[in-house]
Amino acid sequence: MSEETAFTIADFVLCDPRYARHFARIPRERWNTSLVPADEWLSAPPNKQAETLPYLLAVDANDVLQRVIVDGRLMNVVVRCRTFWHRLQEQGGIHNSHAEILLAREKAKWDEQRLEIEQQKATTVNSTANAASTAAPKSPAISTSDAHVEASVPPHDSDEAWIETARCPSCNECQTINDRMFKYNENKQAYIADLTAGTYRRLVEAAEACQVAIIHPGKPCNPDEPGLEELLERAKPFV
Numbered sequence: 001m002s003e004e005t006a007f008t009i010a011d012f013v014l015c016d017p018r019y020a021r022h023f024a025r026i027p028r029e030r031w032n033t034s035l036v037p038a039d040e041w042l043s044a045p046p047n048k049q050a051e052t053l054p055y056l057l058a059v060d061a062n063d064v065l066q067r068v069i070v071d072g073r074l075m076n077v078v079v080r081c082r083t084f085w086h087r088l089q090e091q092g093g094i095h096n097s098h099a100e101i102l103l104a105r106e107k108a109k110w111d112e113q114r115l116e117i118e119q120q121k122a123t124t125v126n127s128t129a130n131a132a133s134t135a136a137p138k139s140p141a142i143s144t145s146d147a148h149v150e151a152s153v154p155p156h157d158s159d160e161a162w163i164e165t166a167r168c169p170s171c172n173e174c175q176t177i178n179d180r181m182f183k184y185n186e187n188k189q190a191y192i193a194d195l196t197a198g199t200y201r202r203l204v205e206a207a208e209a210c211q212v213a214i215i216h217p218g219k220p221c222n223p224d225e226p227g228l229e230e231l232l233e234r235a236k237p238f239v
Contacts, residue, residue: 006039022074046198097172161218174206207238
């Protein structure tokens with residue numbers, strides 16, 4: 001009997017005895033539904049991650065299959081490595097969001113130009129039919145994307161988490177970390193949709209991963225979240 005499993009950076013580290021302190025073997029009689037494979041844990045939403053423990057499969061010296069749980073510190077490293085791997089894939093053309101954004105923008109421009117030509121044709125027909133009437137000057141159209149970029153950024157409380165949406169380059173880094181906390185608007189620019197959909201740690205990690213440093217984590221909503229002292233220190237450059 002065989003079983004295929006994903007190979008994560010945690011599996012790689014498990015092979016190095018110097019990092020044994022980050023793992024713990026769970027006896028078979030204590031296996032339960034709160035234990036999930038590490039790769040499934042990585043894909044789960046934050047509330048599910050908080051309720052479960054990630055484990056790896058390993059074989060001991062007697063060729064007996066074991067479940068080995070991974071501590072939170074190492075899993076944070078795994079999350080960041082996965083983020084960097086996805087970023088490298090995009091640069092190599094795999095799941096490249098930049099190409100998709102460019103295609104969408106070019107299509108929007110083409111649609112806008114076609115609409116403008118149709119409006120000009122309609123204006124010409126109306127002018128011919130109503131030669132005696134004076135056509136009202138046509139105001140230049142301002143697209144919602146232009147208005148969005150030109151809008152001034154309103155002041156924000158430094159304790160409040162927010163994103164400078166108008167400066168977002170649509171790099172997809174924040175959504176890779178938590179696609180429920182971060183969403184795109186109609187211009188495919190990021191904003192914070194739901195702060196309760198993730199932890200303060202995910203918010204800080206998104207700020208660190210953002211290519212243009214426009215994510216401001218503010219102060220944590222949950223004062224009891226583990227590791228806040230370290231996270232607040234990491235958040236300082238983004239206040």
